[in-house]
Amino acid sequence: MSIELLNFIETVLNGLMSGVMYSLVALGFVLIFKASGVFNFAQGVFALFAALTLVGYQTGQVPFAHLINELFGTNYHNWYASMPNFLAIILTMITMIALAWIIERLVLKHLVNQDPIILFMATIGLAFALEGVGDLMWGSDVKVLDVGIPSGGSIWLEEATIGLAAEGSDYYGMYIDVLNVWATVIAVILVVTLALFSQYTKTGRALRAVADDHQAALSVGISLRSIWILVWAISGFIAMVAGIMWGTESGVQFSLSLIALKALPVLILGGFTSIPGAIIGGLLIGVGEKLAEIYIGGYFETGALENWFAYVMALVFLLFRPQGLFGDKIIERV
Amino acid sequence: MRIKQLLIGMTASVIAVSSYVEMAIADLKFPMLVYRTGAYAPNGIPNADGFVDYYKMINARDGGIGGEKILHPECETGYKTQVGVECYEKNKKDAMVFQPMSTGITYQLIPKATSDGVTIYSTGYGRTSAANGKVFKWVFNAPVTYWDGASIAVRHILKQNLGNIRSKKIALVYHNSAYGKEPIRTLETLAKKHGYKLMLLPVDHPGQEQKATWLKIRKARPDYVLMWGWGVMNQVAIKSAASIKFPMENFIGIWWSGSENDVLPAGQGAHGYKSLTFNAPGTDYQVHKDIKKYVHDKGEASGDGSHFGTVLYNRGLFQAMVQVEAATVAQKIHGTSKITPAMYRDGFENINLSAKRLEELGFKNFAPPFKITCENHGGSGLAAVQQWDAKSKKWNMITEYMYGDSDVVQKLIAEDSSKYATEQKIAERCK
Numbered sequence: 001m002s003i004e005l006l007n008f009i010e011t012v013l014n015g016l017m018s019g020v021m022y023s024l025v026a027l028g029f030v031l032i033f034k035a036s037g038v039f040n041f042a043q044g045v046f047a048l049f050a051a052l053t054l055v056g057y058q059t060g061q062v063p064f065a066h067l068i069n070e071l072f073g074t075n076y077h078n079w080y081a082s083m084p085n086f087l088a089i090i091l092t093m094i095t096m097i098a099l100a101w102i103i104e105r106l107v108l109k110h111l112v113n114q115d116p117i118i119l120f121m122a123t124i125g126l127a128f129a130l131e132g133v134g135d136l137m138w139g140s141d142v143k144v145l146d147v148g149i150p151s152g153g154s155i156w157l158e159e160a161t162i163g164l165a166a167e168g169s170d171y172y173g174m175y176i177d178v179l180n181v182w183a184t185v186i187a188v189i190l191v192v193t194l195a196l197f198s199q200y201t202k203t204g205r206a207l208r209a210v211a212d213d214h215q216a217a218l219s220v221g222i223s224l225r226s227i228w229i230l231v232w233a234i235s236g237f238i239a240m241v242a243g244i245m246w247g248t249e250s251g252v253q254f255s256l257s258l259i260a261l262k263a264l265p266v267l268i269l270g271g272f273t274s275i276p277g278a279i280i281g282g283l284l285i286g287v288g289e290k291l292a293e294i295y296i297g298g299y300f301e302t303g304a305l306e307n308w309f310a311y312v313m314a315l316v317f318l319l320f321r322p323q324g325l326f327g328d329k330i331i332e333r334v
Numbered sequence: 335m336r337i338k339q340l341l342i343g344m345t346a347s348v349i350a351v352s353s354y355v356e357m358a359i360a361d362l363k364f365p366m367l368v369y370r371t372g373a374y375a376p377n378g379i380p381n382a383d384g385f386v387d388y389y390k391m392i393n394a395r396d397g398g399i400g401g402e403k404i405l406h407p408e409c410e411t412g413y414k415t416q417v418g419v420e421c422y423e424k425n426k427k428d429a430m431v432f433q434p435m436s437t438g439i440t441y442q443l444i445p446k447a448t449s450d451g452v453t454i455y456s457t458g459y460g461r462t463s464a465a466n467g468k469v470f471k472w473v474f475n476a477p478v479t480y481w482d483g484a485s486i487a488v489r490h491i492l493k494q495n496l497g498n499i500r501s502k503k504i505a506l507v508y509h510n511s512a513y514g515k516e517p518i519r520t521l522e523t524l525a526k527k528h529g530y531k532l533m534l535l536p537v538d539h540p541g542q543e544q545k546a547t548w549l550k551i552r553k554a555r556p557d558y559v560l561m562w563g564w565g566v567m568n569q570v571a572i573k574s575a576a577s578i579k580f581p582m583e584n585f586i587g588i589w590w591s592g593s594e595n596d597v598l599p600a601g602q603g604a605h606g607y608k609s610l611t612f613n614a615p616g617t618d619y620q621v622h623k624d625i626k627k628y629v630h631d632k633g634e635a636s637g638d639g640s641h642f643g644t645v646l647y648n649r650g651l652f653q654a655m656v657q658v659e660a661a662t663v664a665q666k667i668h669g670t671s672k673i674t675p676a677m678y679r680d681g682f683e684n685i686n687l688s689a690k691r692l693e694e695l696g697f698k699n700f701a702p703p704f705k706i707t708c709e710n711h712g713g714s715g716l717a718a719v720q721q722w723d724a725k726s727k728k729w730n731m732i733t734e735y736m737y738g739d740s741d742v743v744q745k746l747i748a749e750d751s752s753k754y755a756t757e758q759k760i761a762e763r764c765k
Binding site for chain 2: 177294308
C-alpha cells in the first residue's frame with residue numbers, strides 16, 4: 001500500500017475516534033432536547049462539573065474549602081488522601097442525580113409551558129451559575145484525572161501496520177490513541193444501553209412518550225416532573241462519561257466547558273432529536289475536520305481549520321437539510 | 335423615621351470614612367488586569383497571586399514604597415482583549431502602570447496608554463518591537479522579548495547540533511493569536527540564516543483538540559518542535575507529543591509554556607520536556623521568606639497559598655518587583671514620594687537591577703540582572719532552558735542564561751518599530 005493511502009486511512013480513523021468524543025457530549029444535548037424540548041446550553045459545564053467532582057472525591061478535597069477557610073479562618077483542604085475510582089464514580093453519579101433534582105426544583109418547575117427561548121436562556125444562566133459553583137467548590141487549578149483508562153499511542157497497531165507500506169519506505173505504522181478506542185467502546189455501550197432502556201423498560205417507554213407528545217403523556221398519567229429529573233440525571237451521567245474522557249486527555253480545567261461548542265455542529269448534522277444522529281454527526285464532523293486540516297489546511301494562511309471547519313460543514317448542511325440527517329422532518333402547514 | 339435617617343447617616347459616614355482611608359493609604363495605584371476565571375484561569379491565578387502577595391509584603395514590611403502604600407485593584411479580563419481594554423479605561427485614572435497579561439490586550443493598549451500617559455509593562459510578552467524605547471516611550475517589555483526567546487531556542491538547538499542545523503526541520507506549534515504569531519518572523523529570518531526548514535502549525539483557542547496538528551507532526555517528523563502556547567493548549571500539546579512518542583527533549587516551549595500546570599496532566603509522558611525561562615522556580619529566596627513572614631503567616635495569602643514557589647507565582651513576584659522598583663527609582667529621581675504617572679515612567683526608564691540590587695530586594699540568583707535605558711526597553715534579552723523531571727515533579731535549569739541572536743533580533747526590532755513610528759507619526763527620541 002502507498003504511504004499516502006495509509007496516511008489517509010490513519011486520518012480517517014483518528015477523525016472517527018475524535019468524532020466519538022464529540023458524540024459523547026452531543027448525546028446529553030439530544031436526550032434533554034427530546035424529552036423536554038430544552039436546548040441545554042449547560043451540557044458542557046455539566047461535563048466539567050462532573051469531572052471536577054470526580055477528581056474532588058478521588059483526592060478527598062473538601063468542597064468549598066477556600067470559601068470555608070476564608071470565612072472561618074480554618075485551614076481545611078483534604079478529608080482523606082485518596083478514594084477508589086469505583087467509589088468516586090458512584091458518588092459522582094449520585095451528585096449528578098442530585099444536581100438534576102435541584103435543577104428541576106429550582107429552574108424547570110418554574111418554567112413549565114414557557115417558550116423554548118426562555119428555557120434556553122435559563123440554561124445559559126445555569127451554565128454560568130454552575131461554572132461559578134464548580135469554581136467555588138473545587139477551585140480552578142488544572143487537575144489530573146486518572147481513572148485507570150489507558151492512554152497514549154497504540155503500539156500494537158503501530159507494529160501491525162508498519163509492514164503494510166512498501167519495503168524500505170519511510171513509514172512508522174499507524175497511530176491511534178488508546179484512550180479514543182476506549183471512548184468508542186464506552187460510547188457504543190452507552191448507546192446500546194440507552195436503546196435497550198428506552199425500548200424495553202416501562203420508564204423508557206414513558207420517556208419516549210414524553211418525547212413524542214407532552215400533553216398526551218400527561219393525559220395517560222405519566223409524571224412529567226419525574227421524567228424530567230430522570231432525563232437530566234441520565235444526561236448528567238453522560239456528561240460525567242464525557243468529562244472523564246476529555247479530562248483524561250487534557251486534565252480537568254475550566255476550558256472543558258467549551259467542548260459544548262464542539263457538539264453544536266454535531267447536532268446540526270445529526271439532528272437534535274436523534275441518538276444515532278448524534279453518533280453519525282459526531283463521526284462526520286470528526287472525519288471532516290481532520291481531513292480538512294491535514295489535506296487543505298496548508299492552503300489557508302491562517303490555518304487551524306480543525307476548530308472552525310466543523311461549523312462550515314454545519315452551515316452548508318443547514319442550507320440543504322435544516323432538520324439534520326436524522327432529525328424530525330419540518331412540516332409547515334399553511 | 336429617625337432610625338431610618340440614622341441608618342442612612344451611618345452608612346454615608348462609613349462610605350465617606352472608608353473612601354478617605356483608602357485614598358489616604360493607597361497612594362500608588364497599580365491596577366491589575368487578571369484572569370482568575372475562565373479557560374485560562376489555571377495560569378492567571380498563580381501569576382496574580384504572586385503579584386498580590388508581593389504588594390502585600392511591601393506594604394506590610396516597608397510600609398509601602400517610600401512610605402506610600404500600594405493600591406492594587408483587580409479587574410477580571412478572562413484573557414479577553416475587549417474586556418481588557420474596558421478594564422484599562424475603568425482603572426486608568428492615576429494609575430502608575432498596567433500589566434495587561436495578554437499580548438492581544440497589550441497591542442490594543444499601546445496607542446491608548448501612549449496618548450493617556452500611562453506606563454505599560456508587558457514582562458516578556460506583548461509587542462516585541464516595543465523594546466525600542468526611541469519609539470515606544472510608554473511601553474516596556476524587559477527582561478526579554480519573544481524574538482529573543484525564538485532565537486535563544488534556536489541557539490539551544492544549534493548548540494546541541496554543533497552549530498549545524500542546515501538539514502534540520504523545526505516545527506512551531508502556536509496559539510493562533512497575536513501572542514502565538516509573534517515569533518514567526520524571527521524564526522523565518524533565522525531559517526534563512528541557518529538553513530533549517532520551518533513548519534508552522536497554528537492551534538485555535540482554546541486548543542482542546544489538536545489531533546490533526548500532531549498527526550501532521552508525526553508524518554513530517556520534525557527534528558524539533560517549538561511551542562508558543564497558553565492554557566489548555568500547553569497541556570494537550572505536551573500530552574499529544576508524549577502520545578505520538580515525540581522525543582520530549584526536542585520539544586521546547588516559550589516561558590509561558592513551562593509551568594507545572596502544563597506538564598503535570600501528562601504524568602511521566604512529560605519527562606524531559608523543556609521550556610525557556612527568565613526566572614527560577616522554588617522558594618529558596620529571601621523574598622519568599624519575607625512573604626511567608628509578613629503575608630502568609632498572618633493569614634493574608636492571596637488565594638489558598640498553594641501556588642507559593644511555582645513557576646507562574648514566582649514570575650508574578652518578579653513582575654511586581656520590577657514595577658515596585660520603578661516607583662522607588664522615580665521617587666529618587668524626582669525627590670518626592672508622591673510621584674505622578676509621568677514621573678513613574680521616568681523611574682521605569684532608569685531601572686538598574688544589578689546583581690547587588692537584586693540581592694538587596696531578596697531576589698539573589700532568582701533572575702539575571704538587567705538595565706532599562708531610554709533606547710532599550712527590552713532589558714537584557716537573557717533566558718535559560720529548564721527541563722521537567724516528571725519523577726521528582728520539578729523543573730531543573732539545564733543551561734546558563736544566554737543571549738539570543740541580537741544581530742537578527744535588533745534588526746527586526748528596528749524595522750518593525752520604524753514602521754510603527756511612520757504609521758503613528760512618532761518622532762524618535764533619546765538622541
